[in-house]
Amino acid sequence: xxxxxxxxxxxxxxxxxxxxxxxxxxxxxxxxxxxxxxxxxxxxxxxxxxxxxxxxxxxxxxxxxxxxxxxxxxxxxxxxxxxxxxxxxxxxxxxxxxxxxxxxxxxxxxxxxxxxxxxxxxxxxxxxxxxx
Numbered sequence: 027x028x029x030x031x032x033x034x035x036x037x038x039x040x041x042x043x044x045x046x047x048x049x050x051x052x053x054x055x056x057x058x059x060x061x062x063x064x065x066x067x068x069x070x071x072x073x074x075x076x077x078x079x080x081x082x083x084x085x086x087x088x089x090x091x092x093x094x095x096x097x098x099x100x101x102x103x104x105x106x107x108x109x110x111x112x113x114x115x116x117x118x119x120x121x122x123x124x125x126x127x128x129x130x131x132x133x134x135x136x137x138x139x140x141x142x143x144x145x146x147x148x149x150x151x152x153x154x155x156x157x158x
Contacts, residue, residue, distance in 0.1 A: 027092045027154070034098070034148025038088030041105070041141040042081045048134070049077035063127030080104075098149050105142035109135045 030038075052059065052074025060067035084101055087093055112135040115121045116128060123131060 028095045028098070028149070028152040029092050029154070030088075030090070030098075031148055031151040031153070034145060034152050035088050037141065037144035037148045038084055038098075038101070041101075041145070042085035042088055044137065044141070045077045045081035045084065049074045049081055052077065063130055064124040065121055065127050065131075069121070095149065095152075098145065102142050102145045102149065105138050105145065109139040109142065112138065 052070050054074075056067045056071035056074065059065070059070050063070075087097055087101065112131055116123070116131060121127075
């Protein structure tokens with residue numbers, strides 16, 4: 027367990043808010059976004075549905091007085107993996123987004139990578155919790 031630094035807490039809560047906003051947009055607007063970005067509607071909707079659960083979990087984690095370090099590191103690793111998994115299809119024939127789609131994918135990948143870095147730094151700034 028760790029006592030989260032204010033920096034870590036803010037990084038987790040900002041991630042939760044960003045993810046929740048993305049979840050709503052992707053889930054409810056998948057059809058519109060698919061045609062606008064030339065990305066598969068199912069991919070957008072399923073990403074949005076995943077982000078609903080993710081944002082709830084990260085928001086919950088960000089409000090804890092102490093938190094399992096392992097869970098925080100899983101969030102950091104998940105954000106790093108999401109960043110790479112977002113960009114990888116652009117270099118394959120899996121998807122063929124238009125220019126706006128590429129810009130949106132790269133921008134959200136960068137944002138997710140920034141959250142991973144901020145959360146990692148916040149974890150290092152956090153103090154260890156004493157066992158009861």
